Amino acid sequence: MPGNDRERPDGGPVGSGDVESASDRNDPGTGVPAAELAGGRAQPKTDKSEATRALILETAMRMFQERGYEKTTMRAIAAEAGVSVGNAYYYFSAKEFLIQGFYDRMTYDHAADARKRMANTRDFATRLEIALNSWLDTAAPYHEFSAQFFRTAADPTSSLSPFSNESHPARATAVELFREVLQGSELAPKLDAELVELLPDVLWLHLMVVVLYWVFDRTEDTERTREFVRRSTPMAARVINLSRYRIFRPIVRDAKGLIQDFILPTIGKTAVKQPPAE
Amino acid sequence: MPGNDRERPDGGPVGSGDVESASDRNDPGTGVPAAELAGGRAQPKTDKSEATRALILETAMRMFQERGYEKTTMRAIAAEAGVSVGNAYYYFSAKEFLIQGFYDRMTYDHAADARKRMANTRDFATRLEIALNSWLDTAAPYHEFSAQFFRTAADPTSSLSPFSNESHPARATAVELFREVLQGSELAPKLDAELVELLPDVLWLHLMVVVLYWVFDRTEDTERTREFVRRSTPMAARVINLSRYRIFRPIVRDAKGLIQDFILPTIGKTAVKQPPAE
């Protein structure tokens, strides 16, 4: 979706550029590369304030899981973490920023899990199905409060929106995974380069649709969504496969144009070639 | 999306069945058939309490438009309407229910406007484009605070979700419009009956995508979304048109199945044939 400009809810100065020396530094407890942030105040993390920040985030995430998002109050988080309410706000300028932790962590775990699971498969449809199922499994523990998460993410002005700038790193990770889904399959070599370039984003969009379905799914163990995946992946594979044939040229060309002009720009990729037009 | 069971936030008894003699009774000021409700308390509207209810709703909608949703407080609405806060809550068990008015009104206005505009056109793509553009025009005044609206609507547990039971009437109106879009076109007679039955819902889904795009659109006059419509409608028409040819049989069959099994049930249409299963 279009608009990508956003401003933080109100809070302090925007963390200027560099994101806390985002190199390795993955704390073993979580497996997150910890390049997230951008949610709280800015970068000046001198020493143990880092610890305070982590403590608050860990506490919040644990409590969200235990009691749900709405039920967990900022006061309770602060109390449980042994700090003051104001202190929590010093690090996270709004409650919703505490969710970003989930988002990043899940994206990372999902990518890792999916890669492992599909390592020995080359069939595209199967690889895609594995990737999507992997997401469902990774996200399963959080399904209960996914609604509240989703609600926040749906706000276009929120940094949690999957289309926002702040989500860019996580989104890039996810898209990269789908690139691998495709590249590692027997299908990739048969397709033209341009399509291979475009498809990962489309597949990510497929995941977004699945997520949407999942959020609304009230069946036991989200069985309905799982069946949706089971059914929709072979179909997606077939459509992509058929796109190679000459009859479909016109449609494929249209579709490509639509994706390039209206979807990629939305998720932060600058449109490739844009003739001066008019 | 799946789960369709929902309970009102908390409020009073659910209006039992009949919706306040929903026959004619359209107040001239708005053009709404006033079959909405279901948001506030139950049906027992004896006399002038109806007036109080309308007063509160009108006031709220006006203020939402003037200042936005979040900025308009319940206290302010009550004060402006000359009633107490508690009174507002007597009629609308939560602030979000005040939005439903918008939803219903817009759906109604849109349908009326679109019908008028496409009356003299038979080309399917054009009719579809008209219908979608009509929505954009109808919704334009509310774009500014659409984000907050959308945020609420995105909550699966909210009655404002386009997939919820409470939204059923509005949704039915919209789907019906798209049925007319198709039926009034030159394309309809060429398609098999089953597809004609399915397509209106798919077209409504197309609108939902446009809405999604629109909500995130930050360009001047949502120009980007308008271009998206301009580009996507002919393509949709072409896809549908091509579906008639034999080569596409298998895909079309798959697509139909997917729609029938996973989309229709989600928006409140009971799946047609479901073998007793187990």
Add this chain to the structure above:
DNA sequence: GGCACTTCTTGAACGTGTTCAACCCCCGGC
């Protein structure tokens, strides 16, 4: 008119997210 009963109406009170002026603490410079 008086009584029981339901429907409306009120405003204080509660719990929440968020803000802010003040304070603490530690570290470098003298």
Add this chain to the structure above:
DNA sequence: GCCGGGGGTTGAACACGTTCAAGAAGTGCC
């Protein structure tokens, strides 16, 4: 050793959505 200053920390205070016990205003019945 002390002083200055800035990052870190505090908790009272604010504004908001929502609840609730109490009462007012009808309404039907005798």
